[in-house]
Amino acid sequence: MDEEEFAALYRRHRSALVWYLRCHGAGQPEAADAVQDAFACALVAADQVRDRRAWPAWLRTVAMRCYLRALTGRGGRAADETAAVSVLTMADVPDVAVAAGAGAAETRHQEELVLSLLSELPPQQQRVFALCYEGWSTAEIAAQLEMDQAAVRQNIARARAALRRSLLEHSIPLGESS
């Protein structure tokens, strides 16, 4: 993989990976940091993954491991505040100027609330749900997570029900997103 290809891979998947980890309960600095580590691993292993289509799943798996490793405090740069801050400063600190206006603030609040509700789902529902909203089919999710398709559907249904309840409790009505 040449540099241009790697840069394209980074641009295409970086933010989606941060979202994926945030859905699993990672804070913004930890998620951003784990994603940086995952791409560093990808750079090292670039020639080992020959099927380009494997990259999204590969990156998700590695990013999650980097995050979990940081969480357990063995290694991981998230434990190193300096490294975490260096990633933060160049990226995702809420930008007051950009987010100016009540609408933007409301949107930000809604994002954080949805992320927090998603991260409160049981782990299996989180995994299934995250893949579901990345456009994976039930069969693909079942294969990836080594589950029955029925179990995938059941997890999605339960996650949806739990989220609907939580959204109502937080007075976020459905049908107002567009």
Place this chain on the structure above:
Amino acid sequence: MTPDNDDRELDELLRWVRDRFITRSDARFDFEAGLADVRERAELPFARVPARRIPPGRGPLSAAVALVCEHVEDLVVALGCLLLSGPLPDLAGSQIQRATEVLLRLRDQVAAGTAGLVDAGSAMATVRDVLSQTDLILRVELGQSLPDALAAGAIPPGGAEVRAPAARPDQLEDLLRGLESDVGAALAAAPQGQPAERRPRTRRAGDDQPRRRSAGDR
């Protein structure tokens, strides 16, 4: 409102929030700085496998030699990623560094056709010994064996697997045994008193697919 409508509206809301998050994050993120940071993180010792040094004007690599190179590189990448994944006890880090140096030297010697049976045997014994010590250090310091650390690390040996296999205590042993056997085959393939033939690695069926390890390669 029906459950179907509820589901559709919930899906719309979640997709909308996700898309907003990604769009905003993309818009604010300094990708050049991010890429520089990624490269810096990847530039740890042995994170990259140096290119094979095959002198020009020599014959092609034999399939057996190519296999040795591939196995050595798989193992070096796995060990490099273990170093990359976070701080290890100092002694374990230096042992991994030593194993990597020996492995890469062996690979270069096998590729150049200059490896003898005795030297290769000695190199493999050193690697085995050094990695056994690393295993012991990791067990004592981190409560985790080297195979477990490799399995839990970023990339398992044979790194192309999308889903890492469950940690296998014999994983490293299998890999080392497979490598020893490959080295023996490569040296045996070389005519007596002559360097092993070398040829560029040929494209094989399935090269575009994530690599599947054979049973002995685990």
